[in-house]
Structure formats: C-alpha cells, structure tokens
Amino acid sequence: MELSQDTKNILGLQLPTDPRWVDLAGISLAAILTDHAYCEQKAALTCISYIQRYSNKEELVEKLAPIVTEEWGHFRLVLNELKKTQPAFGHQRRDEYVNKLIAFQQKGGREEPRFLDQMLMMALVEARSCERFKRLSEGLEDAYLRRFYRRFMESEAGHYTLFIELAERYIDKEIVRNRWKEWLAYETTIMQELESCYKNNHETRFRYPHSFNSPGSNHQPVL
Ligand SMILES: [Fe+2]
Numbered sequence: 332m333e334l335s336q337d338t339k340n341i342l343g344l345q346l347p348t349d350p351r352w353v354d355l356a357g358i359s360l361a362a363i364l365t366d367h368a369y370c371e372q373k374a375a376l377t378c379i380s381y382i383q384r385y386s387n388k389e390e391l392v393e394k395l396a397p398i399v400t401e402e403w404g405h406f407r408l409v410l411n412e413l414k415k416t417q418p419a420f421g422h423q424r425r426d427e428y429v430n431k432l433i434a435f436q437q438k439g440g441r442e443e444p445r446f447l448d449q450m451l452m453m454a455l456v457e458a459r460s461c462e463r464f465k466r467l468s469e470g471l472e473d474a475y476l477r478r479f480y481r482r483f484m485e486s487e488a489g490h491y492t493l494f495i496e497l498a499e500r501y502i503d504k505e506i507v508r509n510r511w512k513e514w515l516a517y518e519t520t521i522m523q524e525l526e527s528c529y530k531n532n533h534e535t536r537f538r539y540p541h542s543f544n545s546p547g548s549n550h551q552p553v554l
C-alpha cells in the first residue's frame with residue numbers, strides 16, 4: 332500500500348529516526364521483536380479499554396473492534412518470529428516513550444479534551460511505529476524481514492489515520508488539527524530527550540532512537 336500524500340503530510344513527525352538505527356536493530360533483532368510484541372499487546376488492550384469506556388460512541392466501537400483482532404494478530408506474528416531467535420518470550424521493559432506521552436494527556440475535567448488526547452496519543456504511537464517499520468522494511472539486509480516489517484508498516488499507517496478520523500468524527504476538525512500540532516511538537520521534544528539519555532549506550536529499543544542524529548538536525552517529514 333502506498334501512503335497517500337495527505338497521509339504523508341498529516342503524519343508530519345518532526346524528527347525522523349536515523350537510518351543507521353536499522354543497523355543496530357538488525358544486530359539486536361530479538362530485543363526489537365520483544366519490545367514490539369509488548370507494543371502490539373498494549374495496542375490491543377488499549378483498543379478494548381476505549382470500546383468499554385466509550386460504549387456510547389457507536390462508530391468508535393464498530394471501528395475499533397476489528398483493530399483489536401488485528402493488533403492481537405500482529406502480536407502472534409511477532410511472537411512466532413521471536414521463537415526463531417530465542418526460546419523464551421523476554422520480560423517487558425519500561426517504556427519511557429509511552430510514559431512521557433501519557434504525561435502530556437489532559438486528565439480530569441470535561442470528557443471531550445480527554446477523549447481527544449486519547450485518540451491523538453494513539454495516532455502518534457501508530458505514526459511513530461509506522462515510521463520505525465518503514466525504516467526496518469527498507470534497511471534490513473534480510474529480504475524476508477523487510478517484507479515482514481512492510482506488512483506492519485502498512486497496517487499501522489491505517490491505524491494512525493483511523494485514530495485521527497475518530498477524533499474528527501466526534502470533535503471539531505480545527506480543534507483536532509490544532510491539538511495534533513501540539514502533540515507533534517511535544518513528541519519531538521521527547522525524542523530529543525530520549526536521544527540524549529541513550530546517547531552513550533547501545534540501546535536499540537523499538538521506539539527509541541539510537542543517537543546518531545544530532546537532535547533536531549532534520550526537521551523534514553519522515554514519510
Ligand atoms: Fe499493530
């Protein structure tokens with residue numbers, strides 16, 4: 332699936348992953364797959380929790396129900412791949428990236444802004460995942476793995492747009508776009524922060540950038 336120009340523009344992540352991250356990902360594929368497996372589980376669980384919380388939003392329930400199945404299918408695919416490289420499913424590691432995103436969410440008060448942030452945070456996680464999969468699908472040496480990650484890239488791009496659409500289904504489009512810009516700017520600061528934290532080690536987590544880029548050196552859209 333080719334992403335439309337609109338999707339590429341909306342995606343708009345400010346700080347792209349350095350292509351050389353893929354080299355490290357290739358070296359530590361088991362670590363990447365383990366993190367990825369937990370990400371897929373969390374995606375499925377989050378969709379279930381939104382279906383329960385917003386059971387009165389008919390379209391949301393209808394659209395997210397199949398995503399739960401899809402994300403769980405992703406988890407199983409990753410688990411199968413992981414079995415080829417290591418016998419046991421590793422432990423879940425602390426996800427600083429997601430914790431920092433959660434800290435940015437509006438909590439308390441009216442439901443509308445909370446709902447908006449929940450949809451936009453999911454959109455952002457999907458967008459960054461999509462970007463990482465794109466890097467892997469283009470940069471890994473193994474042709475089988477390149478195809479493996481291409482499939483995820485296409486799927487997560489669809490999820491990214493779905494969460495934006497769901498936000499716009501229930502909230503004024505201009506409010507959504509303005510808040511999305513704030514999320515993008517915030518995500519850039521997180522990526523820069525995490526880059527400097529992990530600058531001097533060989534951390535290769537799925538969502539973390541390994542620091543080759545000088546932070547902020549490239550502000551072009553990444554897709
Ligand atoms: Fe997924």
Ligand SMILES: [Fe+2]
Nearest residue numbers: 374457487490
């Ligand atoms: Fe997803």
